[in-house]
Amino acid sequence: MEQEHLSDEMYWGLSLSALTLQSLGNCNHRSLFGFDGKDENVKAFLKSYLYSIGIFNAKEAKDRLYHYRHDQMHNRMFMEAVHHLDLLSEAEFEAHLDTLETPLEVKRCKIAWLYRHELKETGIRGHEIAQYVMLMRLYGAYGYLEENEIRLRLYDIAGEVRQKFHSWDHYHQNVLAGDQYVKGYEIHDHSSVLISNPLIAAYYSISNSMYQTDSPFFQLNWSEQ
Amino acid sequence: MSIVVYCEKCDARQPNDWKAGDSCTTCGGMVREEVRCTWCVKLTPKGKFCKHCGSEVQPEKYFGAARILKSIGVNQMELGEKLRELPATKLEQYQSKYNRHLAVVQRAVEDMQRLEKMVVIQGQQKYSLIEDELLNKIPFDDETLADREKYATQRIESDLEFLHRRGELTSKVNLQLAGAAYYRWRPQQLTESHQYISQQIFEHIVNEKSFHREEWALLLGHLHAFKNTFDWTPFRKSSSLKSGKSFFETLISVLEPLLDIPYLQPYAAVALVHALKQLDQTDYQAYQRYEILAREALDNTDHDLRLSAGFLFESESVIARVGRQDSPAGAEALHWLLQKDSGIIADAVAGDSLSHRQFLAIESWIKNLNSEYDKALEHWHQRRFRLEEKQRERRSQLFNEGAVSDYQSRQEEEARERAALEEQKPQPPVSPEGLEVLAGYALNMIVDARDFKDAVEEDAEGTPLYLRILGFAVSYGILTQEQLDAIVSNSETYDRRDAVGVLLSVPSHYGLDYSQSYQYYFTASKAYEAYQEGFEHIESWLEPLRAGHYPTRQALDNALKFVKDHYSYTSVKDDRTRNILLDVLHLLLEATNEVSYHTAIFVITQALDIRNYLLAEWYADAAIRYGFCCRSHYYISGSPEPRKFEIGDTFIEDFFEGSWESFIQTYNRLASVGSRLAHGPADLVKNWIDYNPAALAGQLSANPDWALQTIDALKEGLLIQGTQGILHIRTEDGEYPLIEALALKKWDMADVALYYHRPGDLHYHQPEGCLKRFYEWLTGNEGINYYSPAFEKYARHFFTFSADAKKIPAGMIPLWLSESAPANRDEKKKTFFDDQFSVLVPLGCNNPLATVLREGEAFQLTSDYIFEHIFNGFGEVVAYAKANFHYGLKSAANRFVLQALYHAKDELIDRSENEEELAELVTALSALALNQHEAKMYNDYWLSYLIEVIIAQRNGFTNRLGFLNMVWKLGGLHYSISEKIYDFVKENISECIERDPENGLRALYAYYEDYFFGSRIDAKWVIYVLQEKTREIAGAFEQHEELFIEMGLFMLGYITREIHIGEADQRRTLGELEKHFYAVIEQVSPEKVPAELIGQIREKINSRQISLHISTKLERWIEDNGLVVEEAEVEPEYSSHEEKVQLPDDIDYDPEEIHMDMVQLSTFMGTFQANKDQVETLINHLPYYKKDRTDNPMMLSILMMKQAEIKAFLAEDMSAAIALYQKLLEIILDPLCAPNGPFPGYGQMTALMMPQMLEGSMFAMQYIHSLEAMASSGAYSTPHQELLKSLTEQLKSQQTIS
Incomplete structure (x- = not known):
């Protein structure tokens, strides 16, 4: 229904948050906000989710968007780590791990080490953007953002995505990697883990459904427009 | 009719009342020798024959035998003969038999002798009467004889007893006399009724056959007749008697003869005078004489008579004298004296003490006097007792009810009741004063130890005499010290403690x-x-x-x-x-x-x-x-x-x-x-x-x-x-x-x-201290006391003021704040306290603070009071806020505290100890605003005041930006506060920029992005700030190179951004940023501009990502400041643009076609109507850039605005339509209007309008072809070609759809 109001460009942009949004729960990929903000239960869920990530009011919501957009979140951290690790030998890396204080830092450092070559160019920007888009949709559902502003911001961010990623799969894998880094868990082979991680579950579900006609992502081409 | 008799021996005349058998009054011998007739038993002079029956008078010795003989049937005639014939033995036998019977008579005579002593009249006649009566009856029958003999054996010692048993007397004569004697004997103790006595006296007097009429008549002069109680009624009857005479005449006839007998004279006189007085016959002729005679009785030796006379003449001295006598008369006299309350009663006392009999007389008199009174008094005392009992009952009831304060009124009421009863108390009979005199004498009876010892006689109640004397004495008299001492020592001697008890039973006499x-x-x-x-x-x-x-x-x-x-x-x-x-x-x-x-x-x-x-x-x-x-x-x-x-x-x-x-x-x-x-x-x-x-x-x-x-x-x-x-x-x-x-x-x-x-x-006027203690109790022990029975039973009632804030004690408020604090999880408790206290919170925050009760008086709360007394200082307020404010405005307690804070908002900085505390408070306040859970209804009247409180604290923060951010976060909460907050932010961010440029500017530019995407009006201030603060920003950039680079790049990123067609707001916003960017660059001294930034600028200029007029200005600025780096390669392209821009002179246009200047144009646009002239003028003026030389596609906008009107006109005027299409095509194809030309706006606008104008036109295909041809001609620059191509595509697709 709502899909009819969405231009292809918009739909494409919104789909950037498909993984992250689906990992949250039972969303509607074809709608602008993904969730029905008029439903009190949904609103309560959104509220608790936003609270859990430290967003309590409009100002904080906007600030968070600003941080994501201007690369002031985890990607910057990741990139710094990658640049730093690039110069180290393996032994030096082991030594470096010992200097870290918290387990999370150690895990993140290991992941950065793991992806230090692979993600040298893109970092985990895909993940950040996915978060960015998802937040916008959630804000929209919750009432922090207007539809128009989402549109403007989507158009704004789309260029960067197109520039950095060459396919949906490329983008989605970056989202997963970013998630690993942020949360600090190591998964070398995605296909072998149990589908207990909702993000990974969403990845498989969406990847597999890309070519099915009843999928919301059918015929959603990376290079379109 | 009397017969005068003279004594046979001495010839003395005998009294008138002389009867046969009486002795001579002078010599005492026999007046006349008489014997009893043996036949008729009557006395007869000693002669030959009896003067009564004529029988032969026999010698004395035969009398007994004669009586026997007569009884056995001997006749009168034979009697004398028979008697004389009797042998001596037989005579003796008869005589002895007679003697036995005679003994009975003798006994009767003896009785008479005893009786005679008790009466007044003496004389032999009475004995004769007995003999007359009894001798005739001899011999008695056996029964009578046995009875009489039995009677004779008895001996009655007491005279009174003897009189009482007078019914047993043998003789009627005796009986009648005994009656009189009895009445004379002890009058005061008579048990018979007075009427009966009077009647008896009366009958005896009037009965002529009565044996002792005189004796009975004399009773009228006896003491007894002077009693008040003596009944004179029978005597006063006026009816005449059988004899035809009145009683009074009869009486006189009876008594008159006695006056002649000397010893009887006074008795008779007194009786007469008394009777006459009583019968109102004092005018009787002989009365005076009687009275004179009666007066003589005053000196009579017989006390009874004298007393009677005394009574008769009311002679106190006589009576008093009689009173001295130790006799019944003396007692009577005393009674009389007491009754009259005589002043000379002391005369009745012989010596210095009373006689025993006198005392008894007094005692009985008093007893008689008091008997009525005693009865009444006893009844009265019973009533009083009942009253007291009732009062006592009520009083103890009062005590049980604890209403002691009612005692006063209760006592008064009781006193009234008692007084009412007291008035009804029977008055004691007035005691004569004489009693007091007598009391002293009475006491003297026992002053002497011996007398005291002997005075033990008990009365009917068993009270010994000495006690009675004492009782009398102390009741009526006055003790003397000597008497007192004597009696006390007597009592001690004989161990009679009760005597002293009597003495002490009356109030002490004065001075003793x-x-x-x-x-x-x-x-x-x-x-x-x-x-x-x-x-x-x-x-x-x-x-x-x-x-x-x-x-x-x-x-x-x-x-x-x-x-x-x-x-x-x-x-x-x-x-x-x-x-x-x-x-x-x-x-x-x-x-x-x-x-x-x-x-x-x-x-x-x-x-x-x-x-x-x-x-x-x-x-x-x-x-x-x-x-x-x-x-x-x-x-x-x-x-x-x-x-x-x-x-x-x-x-x-x-x-x-x-x-x-x-x-x-x-x-x-x-x-x-x-x-x-x-x-x-x-x-x-x-x-x-x-x-x-x-x-x-x-x-x-x-x-x-x-x-x-x-x-x-x-x-x-x-x-x-x-x-x-x-x-x-x-x-x-x-x-x-x-x-x-x-x-x-x-x-x-x-x-x-x-x-x-x-x-x-104290229900309302509750002491603060107690409330505090109550607070401690209720909140202590982990709050468990709320569920204690003490709370349920007692403390719950402390909170009965829910309807009115003015009844809430100020001291209770801490309790509410502690129990109803949102952080308190005990909902039950919270609800209870909120119910009671929420009335303290007014509708809006700016209302005055509630008025409550403090120390019993209305007291308007002040913020100071709330901070210092309800909380213990400001630190606690902050602690409360920290713990509870994040539960939002829903909580009444929170609102209450907020109100207090609001009313003191300007003092909070001073009150807080340090900035940290203030920050905690402000953070809590912001949390209060942010928690909107069920708090929406309070936003209208509370939120904006809450913001005021927060904003008022700005000067307390050194970290202005942090404070600013915090305020900023509240911006979206409610329409009522947005403006306020943004005003504040605007105002303060300037300050922040000055104080802390690094963070301030970052925040500012971050907010620009918000503005850029959100395009909200309320954020427009960011642009104003940017404009106003250019100098400051530039100054900051000069000092912080890194910041300059970061922000410069940030701005460049926006400036070089492509804006979609139609996003006018963004374009405008961007334009403002462009101006700002240039202005900042201009302000900064060139040497301070980082090379990196200049490089970027140059790069962007070269890649033509910056709009023309800004890039022009920038280039000029770069040039002027000599900052040009090696960018030679770009220069030609740049210069070609420069050339085209600089070609306005070469732009040829027909001045006739394009004749309007700017002012005319605007008028034309305002009044445009789709008619031939005006459409023509419009078409001519479409390439207005040629005259105006600016990229202002103003004219084209008419096409857009009046599109429908124009298209309708064109459909009718084919030539005008063709002219328009042609003119549009010209503009599109004009290199000046190419995307890289000097007027790209015109080109783009026209490209936009072209398909719209051609839509539905038959000429469309024609233009598609011509455009296609032009695009592929290669005569145009690449951007121009692309434009043409896309236009072609668009027209094509439009054609396909239509």
């Missing part, structure tokens, strides 16, 4: 020294050795005590000790003794001397000594019930002033050795002690206090330690007995020391219960 009698009477060392005797002794105190005689200290102490020792038995077994004891104690306590004090000490000591609880209880109950030691007075030695049993220094001095503490401890000890009886020891103590509570209150007020002890005792009392004790006492200043003391200690449940019972006027 009773000490000896007290010493003797009240001391009884031996009696106390046994229970029974001891209490009998104590019982004997009752009378003296009632009369106001009190024992000595020693005796009192002994008695009280005895009572105390034996109480256990008395209390359990001996009701009677107990009551007596009560009476004795009561009397002792009512004494108006120190005895009352000593007794009171005893009673109080007993009543308060609960070691022996039963004893104490009984004494206390008795004390209250009967008013001992309470509601009464006591006296101490040497002071005539009564002292009340009410608490005060004097009382404490007297009973508690001057120690208030001792008294208070006593009370404390008793407060919890109850009683089986109606009242207990505690009630007694409380009673004293009730009369003067202020005294005790003052002491407690001055000594809080005592008050605290008392509170413990009261608590115990409340819990055990349910009584409130003296909780309500107040000082003279009206303070409640015990309630105040409650505030000095930590509370437990009992304290709450006690406080619940606080006085009524």
Whole structure:
């Protein structure tokens, strides 16, 4: 229904948050906000989710968007780590791990080490953007953002995505990697883990459904427009 | 008709009343020798034959035999012969037989002799009458004889007894005389009715056959007839008698002869005079004579007669003289004197003391006098007793209800009732004054030890004489000291303690020294050795005590000790003794001397000594019930002033050795002690206090330690007995020391219960201290006390003010804030307290603070009060805010605190200790605003004030930006605050930029992005700030190179951004940023601009990502400042643009076609209508850039605005349509309007308008082809070509759809 109001460009942009949004729960990929903000239960869920990530009011919501957009979140951290690790030998890396204080830092450092070559160019920007888009949709559902502003911001961010990623799969894998880094868990082979991680579950579900006609992502081409 | 008789021996004349057989009055010999006729038994002169029957008179010796013979049938004629024929033996036999019968007669004669002594008239005639009567009857029949003989054997000693048994007399003569004698004998003790007596006298007088008419007539002059009670009715009857004469005539005829007999004369005269007086016949002719004769009787030796005369003539002296006589007459005389209250009654006393008989006479008279009165009095006393009983009942009921204060009115009412009864009290008969005189003489009867000893005769009630004498004497007379001493010593001698008791049973006579009698009477060392005797002794105190005689200290102490020792038995077994004891104690306590004090000490000591609880209880109950030691007075030695049993220094001095503490401890000890009886020891103590509570209150007020002890005792009392004790006492200043003391200690449940019972006027006027303690109690112990029974039963009632804030004690508010704090998870409690207190919170934050009750008066809360008293200082407020504010405005408690903060918003910085604290508060406030859960309804009236509070704190923060951010976050909450917040942010961000440019600018530019995407009007200020603060920003950039680079790149990123067609807002916003960017660059001194930034700028300029006029300005600026780097390659492209831009002179246009200047144009646009002229003018002016030389596609906008109108016109005017299409095509194809040309706006706008104009036109295909051809001609630059291509595509697709 709502899909009819969405231009292809918009739909494409919104789909950037498909993984992250689906990992949250039972969303509607074809709608602008993904969730029905008029439903009190949904609103309560959104509220608790936003609270859990430290967003309590409009100002904080906007600030968070600003941080994501201007690369002031985890990607910057990741990139710094990658640049730093690039110069180290393996032994030096082991030594470096010992200097870290918290387990999370150690895990993140290991992941950065793991992806230090692979993600040298893109970092985990895909993940950040996915978060960015998802937040916008959630804000929209919750009432922090207007539809128009989402549109403007989507158009704004789309260029960067197109520039950095060459396919949906490329983008989605970056989202997963970013998630690993942020949360600090190591998964070398995605296909072998149990589908207990909702993000990974969403990845498989969406990847597999890309070519099915009843999928919301059918015929959603990376290079379109 | 009388016959004059003369004595045969001496020839003396005999009195008129002479009868045959009487002796001579002169010589005493036989007046006439007479013998009894043997036949008719009548007296006859001693001659030959009887003068009555004519029989032969026989010699004396034959008389007996003759009677026998006659009885056996010998006739009159034969009798003399027979007698003489009788042989001697036979004669003797008859004689003896006769003698036996004669003995009966003899006995009758003897009786007569006895009777004669009791009557007035003497004489032989009476004996003759007997013989006449009886001798005739000889021989009696056997039965009579046996009866009479039996009678003869009896001997009756007492005359009175003899008279009483007169019915047994043999002779009628005797019987009649005995009647008269009886009445004469003891008149005052007659048992017969007076009517009967009068009737008998009357009948005997009027009956001519009566044997003793004179004797009976004389009774009229007897004492008896002078009695008031004597009934004269029969005599006064006017009807004449059988004889035809009136009674009065009859009487005179009977008595008149007696006047001639000397010894009878006075008797007869008195009787006559008295009778005449009574019969109102004093005008009788002989009356004067009778009276003269009667007066002589005044000197008669017969006391009875003299007394009668005295009565008759009311001669007191005579009567008094008679009174001296120890005879019934004397008694009568005394009675008369007393009755008349004669002044000379003392004359009746012979010597200095009364005779025994006199005393008895007086006693009986008094008894008679008092008998009526006694009956009435007895009845009255019964009534009084019932009244007292009723009053006592009511009084003790009052006590049970604890309404002691009603005593005053109750007492008054009781007094009225008693007075009413007192008025009805029967008045005692007036005692004659003579009694007082006699009393002294009476006492003298026993002053002498011997007399005293002998005066033991008991009356009918068994009272010995000496007691009666004393009783009489003390009742009516005045004791002298000598008499007193004598009697007391007599009593001691003969161990007659009761005598002294009588003396002491009347109030002491003035001036007498009773000490000896007290010493003797009240001391009884031996009696106390046994229970029974001891209490009998104590019982004997009752009378003296009632009369106001009190024992000595020693005796009192002994008695009280005895009572105390034996109480256990008395209390359990001996009701009677107990009551007596009560009476004795009561009397002792009512004494108006120190005895009352000593007794009171005893009673109080007993009543308060609960070691022996039963004893104490009984004494206390008795004390209250009967008013001992309470509601009464006591006296101490040497002071005539009564002292009340009410608490005060004097009382404490007297009973508690001057120690208030001792008294208070006593009370404390008793407060919890109850009683089986109606009242207990505690009630007694409380009673004293009730009369003067202020005294005790003052002491407690001055000594809080005592008050605290008392509170413990009261608590115990409340819990055990349910009584409130003296909780309500107040000082003279009206303070409640015990309630105040409650505030000095930590509370437990009992304290709450006690406080619940606080006085009524503290219901609202609650002491702050107590409320604080209550608060501590309720909130202490982890709040569990809310669920305690004490809360349910008592404390819940402290909160009965829900409807009115003005009834809420200020001191209760902390309780609410603590219990209803949102952080408190106990919903039940929270709801309860919120229900009670939420009325304190007004509708809006800016309303005045609520008015509450403080110390009983209305008090408007102030912020200061709330901070300093409801909270303990500002630190606590902050702590509260920190813990609770994040629960939002929904909580009334939060709103209340917020209101307080609002009203003091400007002082908060000063109040907070440091910035950290202030920050905590502000953070809490912001949390309060942010939690919108169920708080929407409060936003309207609270949120904006909340913001005001926060904003007012700005000067307290060194980290302005942090503060700013925090305020900023609240921006979206509610429409009412947005403006306020953005105003604030705008105002403050400038300041932030100056103070902390690094963060300030970052925030500012971050917000620009928000503006850029959100394009909200309320964010427009960011642009203003940017414009206004250019200088400052530039200055900041000069100092912070990194910041300059970061922000510069940020701005460049925006400036170089492509804006979609139609996003006018973004374009505008961007334009503003562009201007700002240039302005900043311009302000910064060139050498400060980082090379990196300049490089970027150049790069962007070169790649033509910056709009033309800014890039122009930038380039010029770069050039002017000599910042040009090696960018030669780009230059040509740049210069070609430059050339085209600089070609305006070469732009040729037809001035006729394009003739309007800017002003005309705008008018034209405003008034445009689609007609031939105007459309033509429009078409001509479309390439207006040629004249104007600016990239302002203003004219094209008409096409857009009036599109429908124009298209309708064109559909009709084909030539105009073609001209328009042609003109548009020209513009599109004009290189000046290419995307890289000087007028790209025109080109793009036209490209936009072209498909719209061509839509539905038949010429469309034609233009598609021409455009296609032009695009592929290669004559145009690449961007231009692309534009043409896309236009072609668009037209094509449009064509396909249509």
